[in-house]
Amino acid sequence: MKISFFGAAREVTGSCYLVEAGRNRILVDCGMFQGSAFSEAKNFQEFGFDPRAIDAVVVTHAHLDHVGRLPKLVKEKFKGRIYLTPPTAKIAHLVLDDAEQIMQDEWRREARPMLYSKDDVENVVRQFVPVDYDRTVRLPGVSFRFRDAGHIFGSSFIEITETGGPRAVFSGDLGNRNVPILKPTAQMANADAVIVESTYGNRLHEDESTRTTRLKEAVVKTVMQRGVLVIPAFAIERTQQLLYELNAMVNRAEIPPVDMFLDSPMAIAVTDVIKEYPRYYDAEALHHVSHGDDLFSFPGLTLCKTRDESKVINEISPPKVIIAGAGMMNGGRIQHHLVRYLGKPSTTVLIIGYQASGTLGRRLYSGEKTVDVLGERVHVKAKIVSIGAYSAHADQQKLVEWISAAPKPPERVFCTHGEEAAAAALASRVHEELGVRSDVPRFGETITV
Numbered sequence: 001m002k003i004s005f006f007g008a009a010r011e012v013t014g015s016c017y018l019v020e021a022g023r024n025r026i027l028v029d030c031g032m033f034q035g036s037a038f039s040e041a042k043n044f045q046e047f048g049f050d051p052r053a054i055d056a057v058v059v060t061h062a063h064l065d066h067v068g069r070l071p072k073l074v075k076e077k078f079k080g081r082i083y084l085t086p087p088t089a090k091i092a093h094l095v096l097d098d099a100e101q102i103m104q105d106e107w108r109r110e111a112r113p114m115l116y117s118k119d120d121v122e123n124v125v126r127q128f129v130p131v132d133y134d135r136t137v138r139l140p141g142v143s144f145r146f147r148d149a150g151h152i153f154g155s156s157f158i159e160i161t162e163t164g165g166p167r168a169v170f171s172g173d174l175g176n177r178n179v180p181i182l183k184p185t186a187q188m189a190n191a192d193a194v195i196v197e198s199t200y201g202n203r204l205h206e207d208e209s210t211r212t213t214r215l216k217e218a219v220v221k222t223v224m225q226r227g228v229l230v231i232p233a234f235a236i237e238r239t240q241q242l243l244y245e246l247n248a249m250v251n252r253a254e255i256p257p258v259d260m261f262l263d264s265p266m267a268i269a270v271t272d273v274i275k276e277y278p279r280y281y282d283a284e285a286l287h288h289v290s291h292g293d294d295l296f297s298f299p300g301l302t303l304c305k306t307r308d309e310s311k312v313i314n315e316i317s318p319p320k321v322i323i324a325g326a327g328m329m330n331g332g333r334i335q336h337h338l339v340r341y342l343g344k345p346s347t348t349v350l351i352i353g354y355q356a357s358g359t360l361g362r363r364l365y366s367g368e369k370t371v372d373v374l375g376e377r378v379h380v381k382a383k384i385v386s387i388g389a390y391s392a393h394a395d396q397q398k399l400v401e402w403i404s405a406a407p408k409p410p411e412r413v414f415c416t417h418g419e420e421a422a423a424a425a426l427a428s429r430v431h432e433e434l435g436v437r438s439d440v441p442r443f444g445e446t447i448t449v
């Protein structure tokens with residue numbers, strides 16, 4: 001089995017690996033490069049392989065950095081099947097449509113080139129073949145199965161086995177501990193090679209039990225100061241997790257009544273998909289829905305789908321809580337709220353997700369005091385607070401535990417999907433603790449398992 005790395009090599013985004021096994025050339029993910037202008041330019045470059053020669057694609061999950069170049073792949077004549085879990089299929093469709101919409105806006109505003117069209121997205125969706133977790137799919141000389149990664153709804157890691165030969169496990173993105181709604185990350189089978197993400201390969205998250213306490217504090221403080229709490233949230237998972245926890249706080253009267261707005265059509269649509277698949281819920285969430293609770297809705301919460309509904313938020317006087325996308329603040333409705341409220345000391349921006357280098361979110365997170373948003377220079381007076389425990393990704397400890405819990409240690413580990421320092425830190429810890437050879441592959445590198 002040969003594995004080549006065509007993305008997420010020494011960087012976080014652009015996941016794309018080519019597996020040659022049996023008589024098949026299988027692509028694991030086909031994600032978009034995101035972050036800086038330099039990263040985004042890479043989406044327009046050649047893949048590094050011929051899309052027509054790919055037999056099938058397997059998709060770990062619906063995040064744009066894992067599915068965002070699928071329409072380009074199809075546009076460049078990939079004709080095979082795209083395997084993914086049923087919720088991933090639905091969410092990926094929303095994600096690709098949303099990305100196409102953003103590209104259209106940018107094309108109109110700044111004449112930026114479009115990577116693909118709406119037709120390309122529709123063609124991708126036609127090639128989707130939904131497959132549930134733990135079912136083995138057999139192709140000539142090779143088989144694979146999706147396992148629950150616990151990262152976002154429908155997310156998986158993938159075990160690919162060459163018939164009578166080696167097995168490689170692709171972690172996709174692995175989830176944090178005790179994430180509401182999601183089941184915990186499954187245990188992988190024995191593998192010869194593990195390709196593991198390392199987004200937080202050099203970091204440990206704070207204890208997740210502090211997560212809700214700190215969210216509660218942020219809401220209570222905002223109400224007391226009659227301020228605005230702005231929460232940039234990824235439309236998938238983080239938003240639903242927030243709603244789930246806020247719902248619980250409201251039910252238990254742990255926070256004072258306050259107007260809350262979910263200003264994200266994408267997040268609203270994703271929430272509807274999640275409601276369709278209770279069989280993917282953990283025991284607690286399943287218990288709540290079976291007792292008739294709506295996990296994502298509570299008094300005080302307004303869902304803003306249209307632009308007009310979004311504009312109404314401005315007219316409501318503080319205190320208020322605004323949850324909006326994009327999660328890294330580099331686009332979407334969050335920017336309108338940031339322009340309005342970043343310059344006010346009574347504002348709190350609550351960062352609850354990974355902020356890639358080059359994004360507005362990363363600049364705020366790093367403490368920059370002057371930023372440009374929607375062409376306006378804004379002097380930041382708001383408090384920028386982050387809760388690391390909200391991360392959708394496993395930290396170093398969990399990544400190492402996940403690999404070491406396999407019945408037999410893998411022969412080799414490859415750390416991808418992390419900035420260079422993070423990937424290197426994880427590789428050296430895996431080597432020290434498990435005595436397994438661990439490498440950080442480069443873009444275009446091919447290894448033989």
Ligand SMILES: [Zn+2]
Nearest residue numbers: 061063151173
């Ligand atoms: Zn992800």
